[in-house]
Amino acid sequence: MVTVIGATNIDIIAATSSAFVAHDSNPSHITMGIGGVGKNYAHNLVLLGESIQFISLFGDDYFGEVARKECKRLGFGLHLSHTPKGSRSSMFLCINNTLGQMQAGAADVEIIEQYLTPEFLDARKEDINNSQLVLFDANLPVATMVWLLENCTAPMMADTVSRKKASRITEALKQAHNPHLHTLKLNRIEAQYILGEEAGKDFPSLCKQIHELGVSNIYITLGAEGVFCSGTPFQLELVQPAQVSYPPIPPKQVVDTNGAGDAFLSGVAYAFLQGVDFPITAKYGLQASRATIEVPSVVNPNLKEELGTLYNPTKIITTTDNEQIPITIA
Numbered sequence: 001m002v003t004v005i006g007a008t009n010i011d012i013i014a015a016t017s018s019a020f021v022a023h024d025s026n027p028s029h030i031t032m033g034i035g036g037v038g039k040n041y042a043h044n045l046v047l048l049g050e051s052i053q054f055i056s057l058f059g060d061d062y063f064g065e066v067a068r069k070e071c072k073r074l075g076f077g078l079h080l081s082h083t084p085k086g087s088r089s090s091m092f093l094c095i096n097n098t099l100g101q102m103q104a105g106a107a108d109v110e111i112i113e114q115y116l117t118p119e120f121l122d123a124r125k126e127d128i129n130n131s132q133l134v135l136f137d138a139n140l141p142v143a144t145m146v147w148l149l150e151n152c153t154a155p156m157m158a159d160t161v162s163r164k165k166a167s168r169i170t171e172a173l174k175q176a177h178n179p180h181l182h183t184l185k186l187n188r189i190e191a192q193y194i195l196g197e198e199a200g201k202d203f204p205s206l207c208k209q210i211h212e213l214g215v216s217n218i219y220i221t222l223g224a225e226g227v228f229c230s231g232t233p234f235q236l237e238l239v240q241p242a243q244v245s246y247p248p249i250p251p252k253q254v255v256d257t258n259g260a261g262d263a264f265l266s267g268v269a270y271a272f273l274q275g276v277d278f279p280i281t282a283k284y285g286l287q288a289s290r291a292t293i294e295v296p297s298v299v300n301p302n303l304k305e306e307l308g309t310l311y312n313p314t315k316i317i318t319t320t321d322n323e324q325i326p327i328t329i330a
Helices: 037-047 062-074 111-115 118-122 125-129 142-151 163-175 188-197 197-201 203-211 260-273 281-293 303-308
Strands: 002-005 008-014 028-035 052-054 090-096 102-109 133-137 158-159 183-188 214-219 227-229 242-245 314-318 324-328
Touching: 002 028, 002 037, 002 125, 008 062, 028 037, 028 062, 037 062, 037 133, 037 260, 037 303, 062 142, 090 111, 090 118, 118 125, 118 142, 125 142, 133 142, 133 183, 133 260, 142 158, 142 163, 158 260, 163 183, 163 188, 183 188, 183 260, 188 203, 188 214, 203 227, 214 260, 242 281, 260 281, 260 303, 281 303
Parallel strands: 002 052, 002 133, 008 090, 133 158, 158 183, 183 214
Antiparallel strands: 008 028, 090 102, 214 227, 227 242, 314 324
16 A cells, blocks of 8 residues: 555646747647646556555535545545645646646645644554555645654655755755655756755765755656666665666657656656666656656556556565676566
C-alpha cells in the first residue's frame, strides 16, 4: 500500500490557438479536469497497478463533490480524506502556448494550508506508517512536513513543486529533529532558488548541501537536458554520493507539459516499489514524463504500457566478491 498526501485540484487549462500575447485575451481551447500534484501521483500509481490510500481534502462545494467521485472511480482509497465544512475546492488555472508550455499559472490551495495540519495527520499516523511508501509535495504547510519527517517511519518521497514552494521543504528539513527523506525531486529553477543562482549551476555542490539536510536520493530534472541524480546506490552509506546524469527521452510530440514533473516522481516511486536500484530508477521517471508530455492531460492513461516498452525491472545485486551485477526481475 502506498500513501499519497496532497491536494486534489480542479484544473482549468487554456491552450492558446496562436502565439501567446500578454495583457490581452488569447483565443484558446479550454478544458477542465481533476488534478493536483497529490492526485496526479495517486492516479499514475494506480495506473501502474499500485494500491493507493489518498490523504487529501475536498471542498465543501460542487467541485469538491465532483473531485471526490472521480477519485473514487479511479480506485483511490479515500477513507483517510476529509471534506471540511464550508471549505472551497483547491483550484489551478494555467495558460499554455502552442507548444504546450505554460506561460502563466495560478493556484488556490487554501484548503490545504488551513486543514492539512500536523494534528490531521497525527490522527492517521498508524495508517501512514503501515505504508510501503509515502509521497507528498511542498504544497503542504511547513509544520505538516516537519511532522512527517519526525513521525513517519515509512520511506518518503517529495517534490518541491515550484520555485516559491521549494524552500518549504528545506525549511522543514532544518526544523525537524533527525529528519530522513528517502527521495527529493526538484527542477533546475527550484534548485537555483533554494540555494542561490550560483549554487544551482553547480549540481554536485548543491546536492551535497541537500544531502546534509537528511536527504538520501536527489533528482534534479533539467528539461531537454535530462536529469541529474545524486544519492546512495546499493543502499550503502557512501562518504561521497554516487552521481550520474541521464539524457532525456525525446517525445514524439509535445502536447502539454503539465503533469510531467508529477509523472517523473511517480515513475521513480514505481521503480522503487519494484525493487529497482538508484539511479536506474531515474529512467522510469524520464519515460513516465515523456509519455505524459505526449497527451493533452496531466496523466497518460496508457502509462503502464509506456513504461513497459523500454525498461525491464532491474536490480543491482552485490556478490560475496563485492561484484555488482544487474539482474532482471521476473
